[in-house]
Amino acid sequence: MVIALVALAALFVVGIKYLPLIQQNEQMRRRIDLLETELDKQKLQSKQLQAEFDALHSDPKTVERLAREKLGYAKTDETVVHFENATNPPGH
Secondary structure, eight states: HHHHHHHHHHHHHHHHHHHHHHHHHHHHHHHHHHHHHHHHHHHHHHHHHHHHHHHHHOOEEEEEEEHHHOOOOOOOOOOOOOOOOOSTTTTO
């Protein structure tokens, strides 16, 4: 009976000693999961940006479309019309 109590006490001491390490390991595991999720998001964004870059680099129609949309450029025989969102609807 005494041997069982000593063994149980030894296991308790070992458990108490390693409990902070176990908790630290769990925290690090959660941090790794968060970082892996962020890495996946960054990889997806990188792929999207690379696709945009490739399209701009190799497709003249993409460059033309962006110049029209972002810079308001038009061909010599075209007229650019800009629409603005109404902040207050008419009659209010």
